[in-house]
Amino acid sequence: MEAKREDGRSATQMRPLSCTRSILNRAHGSASFSQGETKILAAVYGPKAGTKKNENPEKACIEVIWKPKSGQIGKVEKEYEMILKRTLQNICILNVHPNTTTSIIIQVVNDDGSLLPCAINAACSALVDAGIPLKYLAVAISCCLSEDEYCVLDPNKLEERNMKALVYLVFRNSILSVLDEESVEVGESIENGIITSVTHGVMSVNNYFQCLEQGRAAIKPLSDFLRKKLRSKVQNDVSVAG
Numbered sequence: 001m002e003a004k005r006e007d008g009r010s011a012t013q014m015r016p017l018s019c020t021r022s023i024l025n026r027a028h029g030s031a032s033f034s035q036g037e038t039k040i041l042a043a044v045y046g047p048k049a050g051t052k053k054n055e056n057p058e059k060a061c062i063e064v065i066w067k068p069k070s071g072q073i074g075k076v077e078k079e080y081e082m083i084l085k086r087t088l089q090n091i092c093i094l095n096v097h098p099n100t101t102t103s104i105i106i107q108v109v110n111d112d113g114s115l116l117p118c119a120i121n122a123a124c125s126a127l128v129d130a131g132i133p134l135k136y137l138a139v140a141i142s143c144c145l146s147e148d149e150y151c152v153l154d155p156n157k158l159e160e161r162n163m164k165a166l167v168y169l170v171f172r173n174s175i176l177s178v179l180d181e182e183s184v185e186v187g188e189s190i191e192n193g194i195i196t197s198v199t200h201g202v203m204s205v206n207n208y209f210q211c212l213e214q215g216r217a218a219i220k221p222l223s224d225f226l227r228k229k230l231r232s233k234v235q236n237d238v239s240v241a242g
Helices: 075-091 115-130 157-161 205-217 219-241
Strands: 017-021 029-035 038-049 061-067 100-110 137-145 151-153 165-173 194-201
Touching: 017 115, 017 219, 029 115, 038 115, 061 075, 075 100, 075 115, 075 137, 075 165, 075 194, 100 115, 115 137, 115 165, 115 219, 137 194, 137 205, 137 219, 151 205, 165 205, 165 219, 194 205, 205 219
Parallel strands: 061 100
Antiparallel strands: 017 029, 029 038, 038 100, 137 151, 137 165, 165 194
C-alpha cells in the first residue's frame, strides 16, 4: 500500500522543478532554483585573492553565507551553511585557484519543504554559471519517513512537520565527472556515490536504506533536468560568441 499525500503526488514523485541562471548582473554566477513552492536564489562571487582565517592557502577557500527569508540567522541556518560548505568543497577542484576565496550567497525566497536540497541544487547551478571548476555536478534530494514508516520523496513543509524522520541526500552525477578511474573508491559506483547524507529524527537501518534507494531512483530525472538547463546555457553562450 502506497503512502497517500495531500498534494496528490505518489510517494516517489517530485514536485515541479525550475532553474534559471545568470539572473544577477553583478555576481560572477547566479541561479534561481525551485522545487514546487520552495525557491532559492544563489549567487557566486569570486574567486577573490586571499583565503579566510585557518584555511589552507594552497587550496581555494569556499565560503557559504545563508540568508533566511526574514529574521536573523539561527542554529539551523548555521548548520545548513556548514553542510553546504563541506558539500561544495567536495565537488570543487580546490587546487586550480589556490589562495583564493569563492563566496556563495544563499537567499531563501520561499520555504515549502526540502529547503537544504533545493539550496544545494541552486548553489551547484550558480557555480557552473560562474565557471568554477568542478569534479562533478552534485544533485540533492530529501526523503521523509512517516509515522507509518512510509518513505516519501521531496517532502513539502507540511509533510516535514508530520515526519518521523528526514534524510538529506547528495549524490554525484557521473555524466559531468572529470575524475579518473583511480579516484573512485573501491566498490562504489561513481554514479551512485554519496557526497553528503544528513538525518534528522529516528529511523532504523532498513528505513535508511529504503530512503537511500528511493533517493537514488530520483537521480536520473533530477540530473537530466539539470543537464538540460546547463547545456542550454552553454549552447547559448557559444552562439553569442560565434
